[in-house]
Amino acid sequence: MEWAMSLLLNNPQVIKKAQPLEAKFDVKDIRGSYSFFFRMETGEGREGRRKLVSWGHYIPGVAILTVVMVSAGTDTSVGTMEWAMSLLVNNPQVIKKAQAEIDAHIEKGRLLNESDINKLPYLHCIINETLRLYPASPLLGPHESSEDCVVGGFNVPRGTMLLANIWAVHNDPNLWDEPTKFKPERFEGLQGTRDGFKFMPFGLGRRGCPGEGLAMHVVPLALGALIQCFDWERVGDELVDMSEGLGLTLPKAEPLEAKCRTRSSALNNFSQL
Numbered sequence: 001m002e003w004a005m006s007l008l009l010n011n012p013q014v015i016k017k018a019q020p021l022e023a024k025f026d027v028k029d030i031r032g033s034y035s036f037f038f039r040m041e042t043g044e045g046r047e048g049r050r051k052l053v054s055w056g057h058y059i060p061g062v063a064i065l066t067v068v069m070v071s072a073g074t075d076t077s078v079g080t081m082e083w084a085m086s087l088l089v090n091n092p093q094v095i096k097k098a099q100a101e102i103d104a105h106i107e108k109g110r111l112l113n114e115s116d117i118n119k120l121p122y123l124h125c126i127i128n129e130t131l132r133l134y135p136a137s138p139l140l141g142p143h144e145s146s147e148d149c150v151v152g153g154f155n156v157p158r159g160t161m162l163l164a165n166i167w168a169v170h171n172d173p174n175l176w177d178e179p180t181k182f183k184p185e186r187f188e189g190l191q192g193t194r195d196g197f198k199f200m201p202f203g204l205g206r207r208g209c210p211g212e213g214l215a216m217h218v219v220p221l222a223l224g225a226l227i228q229c230f231d232w233e234r235v236g237d238e239l240v241d242m243s244e245g246l247g248l249t250l251p252k253a254e255p256l257e258a259k260c261r262t263r264s265s266a267l268n269n270f271s272q273l
């Protein structure tokens with residue numbers, strides 16, 4: 001990616017060369033940057049076979065994909081971390097339980113790493129419960145029905161734009177016991193980040209989030225390290241304000257402020273960063 005971006009910046013004529021190709025595609029066909037990327041990747045060869053059009057056409061596709069991955073991957077993961085930390089400082093007993101799990105599996109003086117993540121089911125429960133209450137993409141992406149269908153008694157003609165309100169599904173009292181309460185334990189025993197059609201923070205199907213695997217490594221690793229290394233508490237007696245702000249990725253209305261103190265068992269961990 002870095003080499004491709006460097007080449008692109010040093011060769012602006014390559015971008016220009018790709019522009020006639022972009023014009024060949026009907027913008028209505030481009031339903032997502034992924035499709036755009038793959039549409040650009042192949043074309044008809046002289047012998048009539050599908051082949052890569054040319055590197056000149058490929059590189060802008062890589063650039064677009066890079067921008068999409070960075071923009072789709074940062075706010076979502078960072079926002080999930082901020083909601084999780086806010087829920088934790090409002091529920092100190094959950095931090096204690098998570099610290100006990102980490103301390104039981106990782107020897108004193110060693111910072112947790114990627115290979116430890118699968119040994120920490122309670123940490124995953126905290127992240128799942130955060131994604132249930134505050135899904136980073138509450139309406140998923142816009143989808144389009146490929147056939148006429150009936151959903152919940154409503155006729156949906158082919159070609160209708162559909163927005164799935166997963167926030168409402170995740171907070172539905174018919175599906176969840178005390179849906180507004182933060183109870184990570186409700187996810188005990190669940191493998192992964194899907195529970196049928198009632199819990200789907202990364203969407204599903206072929207347009208589901210392609211960054212799910214990465215997110216479910218980065219978020220547990222970062223959150224786990226914060227829990228392992230520090231004791232956390234609220235700035236004052238007031239609970240952290242959990243109001244939602246405006247924005248596509250469900251930001252907090254007020255940024256989190258919290259106090260932290262290094263745990264004595266973690267003093268050696270920082271030299272491993």
Ligand code: HEM
Binds near residue numbers: 074141204206207
């Ligand atoms: C906690 C973190 C994340 C959450 C909750 C999340 C959630 C979602 C959701 C719900 C969708 C829409 C799926 C659908 O419409 O069915 C989506 C799409 C997408 N996500 Fe994520 N995501 C996260 C992190 C990431 C990361 C780390 C990356 C990339 C590095 C990423 C890249 C994308 C892309 C490119 C799409 C569009 C896929 C398409 O249109 O086909 N996401 N994400």
